[in-house]
Amino acid sequence: MSRRITWTLLVLTTVLLVLAVVPLAASLTARERVAFRDSQRAATRVIAAAAEEHLSDHRPATTMRREMDAAARAGDCVAVYDASARLVASTECAAAQGEEARELVEDVLDGHEPEPPEREGRLLAAEPAGEVRQPAGVVVLARSATPLDARIAAIWGWSAAIGAAGLAASVLLSVRLARWVSRPLSTLDAAARRLGEGALDERAVVGEGPPEVRRLAATFNAMAARTEALVHGHRAVIADVSHQLRTPLAALRLRLDVLAAGAEDDTATELAAAQGEIARLSRLVDGLLAVARAEQTTPRPTAVRVDEVVAERVAAWSPVAEERHVRLTGAAGPALSASLGGGHLEQILDNLIANALEAVPDGGSVTVDHRVLGASALVRVRDDGPGMDAEAKGVAFRRFGNPRARGTGLGLAIVHRLVTVNGGTARLEDTPGGGLTVVLELPLRQDGGPGRAGRR
Known part of the structure; x- marks a missing residue:
């Protein structure tokens, strides 16, 4: 413009x-x-x-x-x-x-x-x-x-000089006018872009530009403030409800444990079923808290060694995989660093490996590998479980999107939020021979620094 x-x-x-x-x-x-x-x-x-x-x-x-x-x-x-x-x-x-x-x-x-x-x-x-x-x-x-x-040459020379001076003055005035109009709009556009990226406290400068642009900036700030209040209120409700539910659920679970210790067979069976439901509710509350924390995340990118995190999380989940008779392996890959928030890759892999171990039957396998793909670090978590149909894949990254999920239905939503807030992408593919593959494309660290920050 x-x-x-x-x-x-x-x-x-x-x-x-x-x-x-x-x-x-x-x-x-x-x-x-x-x-x-x-x-x-x-x-x-x-x-x-x-x-x-x-x-x-x-x-x-x-x-x-x-x-x-x-x-x-x-x-x-x-x-x-x-x-x-x-x-x-x-x-x-x-x-x-x-x-x-x-x-x-x-x-x-x-x-x-x-x-x-x-x-x-x-x-x-x-x-x-x-x-x-x-x-x-x-x-x-x-x-x-x-x-x-x-004399004629002098007339045309002075005329040309006057025209050039007028044109130069017009250039200066037009550039200043264009900047006076366009600079506030560029600032407003940048503020809108940062607001869309999740910086809810972003506001536009109101005191610059024509009156129409100032009114537009004031309207944008009012909209941003209302959006921030609504989003924070929504997140606060989820966090508060989840937090408040944890205490009574823990107390109820403790009381059921006490009752189950002295109950007869039929009563013990019912109490065990109730304890299972309580455990599911506890996982659901924990998942809601995790979602609330993920949505409130505004990461500061650091250099994260993808190969080290993959090896670490595979080693951490190996005992759980052995207990469930599932083969968990981490395929060898190049040493590379991604630009992510501290602790985010660990949380992403924890959710993906937990979901895969939950979905794979006894004797199945889960593989985590990584490699470089263009300007991205490609991380894949593959399993040979039942997989998902096209309809389930379309809603898998939504909260409670898959009604047939064995878990809380929040793990993939947390993964998607953490990946996208760091500038990456996540998608679901079918594993050759059956199963599900979660494909993550994470931004590579441009400075190539081998150091890793944010390890848990």
Whole structure:
């Protein structure tokens, strides 16, 4: 938009300057030519009056010679012709003589008023000596056009300078105007982008730009404040409810454990079922708390060694996998660093491995591998469990999106949130031969630092 405003103003200013300066310069040029011609003709008439006294009244040529000498000192060339077009007198300069001068003399003797020609950089002027219809002779005066050309060049030079100065001023003003309008809009756009990325406390600058842009910024700030209040209120409700539910659930579970210790067989069976439901509710509450924490996360990227975290989490979950008779392996991969928030990759892998171990039957396998893919670190968690159909995959990353999930239905939602908030992507694919593969693309650390931050 800034360029568009600048170019529009420049084109408009250029057109206005051309329409104003060019006609003015042309008018001044024409006026200079007329003034030059009038001055030349006036000088010629003075000599013609003195020549008439000599040619018609037969007086001495003293006055005529004096006027011709004055003209010669001024740089003009003069030639006097009689009624027969014969040269009577002239200055040393021969520019007022020649074929063109003789044609001009004949035209004047015939009573015409010809257009004075230009010869070798000099303008010719011819005036009759005496009456116009029956002149006693003709005076031809040749004057150099250099002063006229110099004045005309000065006129066009000053016109060009004025136009250039006006254009330069227009450039400065248009750039300042464009920046005055576009800078607040760019700031507002950046604020909207950061707000969309999760920085709910982002606000736009209100005191810059035109009144319309200021009102837009104020409206944006009001919207951002309301959005922040709604989102924080929603997160606070989830966190508070989850936190408040943990205490009564723990107490209820403890009481059921006490009752189950002294109950009979049928009662013990019912109590065991109740304990299972309580355990499921506890996991659900823990999952809600994890989701609330993940949604409140605004990570500061650090260098995380993907290969080390993968090996560490595989080793940590290996006892659980052995207990469930599932083979958990971490495929060897290159040493690489990703740009992630501290502890996020560990939490992502914990949720994915836990879901895979939950889904895979006895004797199954879960594999975690990693490699470089372009500008991303590709991490995959593959299992040979029952997998998911297309409908389940479409809602798997939503909270409680998969009604057939064995767990709380929150693990993949937490994974998706943590991956996307760090600038990565997550998707689900079918494992060849059956099963589910979770594919993560995480941003590589550009500085290539091998150090790892944020390990738990």
